[in-house]
Amino acid sequence: MAPQTALPQTALSQNVLPETTLDVAFCRRFFPALAGDWVFMENAGGTFVPEQVIERAIHFMATCQVQPGAAYPASAGATERIDAGRQTLAHLINADVDEIVVGPSTTSNVYVLSHALRALLEPGDEVIVTNQDHEANNGAWRRLAEIGVVVKEWRMNGDTDDLEIEDLEALLTEKTRLVCFNHCSNIVGLIHDVKAIVRKVHDAGALACVDGVAYAPHRRIDVKDLDADFYLYSAYKVYGPHIGVLYGKRELLLRAANQNHYFVPEDDFQRKLCPGGLNYELTASAAGVGEYLDKVHAHHFPGANVPGANIGVTERWDRVFGLFAAHEEAMTRPIVDFLASKADVRLIGQGVEGRRERVSIFSFLVNGRDSREIPDRLLQHKIAIRAEDFYAARCIDALGLRERGGVIRVSLVHYNDAADVDRLLGHLDETLSS
């Protein structure tokens, strides 16, 4: 099976000076939860937060935990801080702030969106979902069958464990209205060429809804460049609070049906697509993610701080995510090599290793062992990893791994370091041979 397409260019190759490498010790200092002696490698489940996020949540609750939108100082402060949080959440994917909806989670955001789009669909229309995606970008769309929509499944290729674009092509028809897929799977970790897939979907006259949750902690996202119609991520996996973000193209959000009170204006997307409203203190705290990224930028690019340098937020965060990506790629190689060197280990997606870029998520199996055994054994060495289906139940079932206790998953982000990797691989080696 041929690889899907050329590897996407990382922000690194576009924006970062080659001699600059991430000062991980500098980054770690901002994360109070990293101060102990545990190695934390369950980041795909949720990342720790830097002090900037914690301080903003505390400050909001201490000073302005009231209804925003009024003129008195506490309310005005709340409005300002919530707006700043929304602005950061939009900047993280290069969206305009009025094009995002901040909600409780990605699962909840997809659920609401799927209801908002029902009015645009007719019986016989086709929607394509995958058997690789997390259930968040799956079940709500599959339920459109209730209104007569034909739901088709884009299935993983058995040789590559991945979604192949030619298999999607075979499913697209003139009745296809929507294709829902992931930027990378929270199990397989291989990066999809979203731009190329979106182009195919648009050529077929359909819309693309991309789950960027597993991808967002690792690489810079530009929804405009991807041309995605809808794009979702969860801030709690990108060093932020436990909330989710939905981006949609303006004209589509306008056509989506109001899911809130009847008097909410059609062009107030935040309110129309978030019944019950967003969480104030958590949204406000999200601005801390931006402050943290800017601290990392200022530390690594001191020349950019001189008066008049005027480096915009897009460029600053391109550079920071470029540093993150390069650091993560350097940690990826020894892990992949280690897993590949073990005859009784199967790394999911290993067949396309080297041909397709992966984020630092590694799911694997050990012959003859229930997957849950391995994380349990590593606990005594203070290594936090996990085994299960990670709510990508259809993916685990398609891989035939339900009876094995799912996959063992190791997931790293930029604040992991070479010492973490050494400790993981050393103890994994002992565990596998005992």
Ligand SMILES: Cc1ncc(COP(=O)(O)O)c(C=O)c1O
């Ligand atoms: C790839 C992916 N999509 C969606 C979700 C669901 O996100 P949320 O918890 O914000 O609903 C997750 C959570 O693990 C995920 O990994």
